[in-house]
Amino acid sequence: xxxxxxxxxxSLFLLISFILCVIFDLIFRDQSMYxxxxxxxxxxxxxSFSSFILGSLESYAYxxxxxxxxxxxxxxxxxxxxxxxxxxxxxxxxxxxxxx
Numbered sequence: 244x245x246x247x248x249x250x251x252x253x254s255l256f257l258l259i260s261f262i263l264c265v266i267f268d269l270i271f272r273d274q275s276m277y278x279x280x281x282x283x284x285x286x287x288x289x290x291s292f293s294s295f296i297l298g299s300l301e302s303y304a305y306x307x308x309x310x311x312x313x314x315x316x317x318x319x320x321x322x323x324x325x326x327x328x329x330x331x332x333x334x335x336x337x338x339x340x341x342x343x
Contacts, residue, residue, distance in 0.1 A: 244321070246314045253313075254306025261302040265295065 284301045
């Protein structure tokens, strides 16, 4: 699994989610997620241009943070699983050959 692909995908997903949530908050002020964003994104205040840019950058950075943990774990576990399956298939083939 590619770190660059997953990093950019997760980051763009979180960035788009942040932008959509800000738009939602502007339309439906009674259902605001402002307090959630304030806790999750350090330095975020409702709503100035600099705060919006900061929230966007932090959302993008969180995507990379997730990727730096997810991709190595996935690659490790996928590699171990593939090796185990190859060994199992090889053992089954050897068993069949000996049985015949």
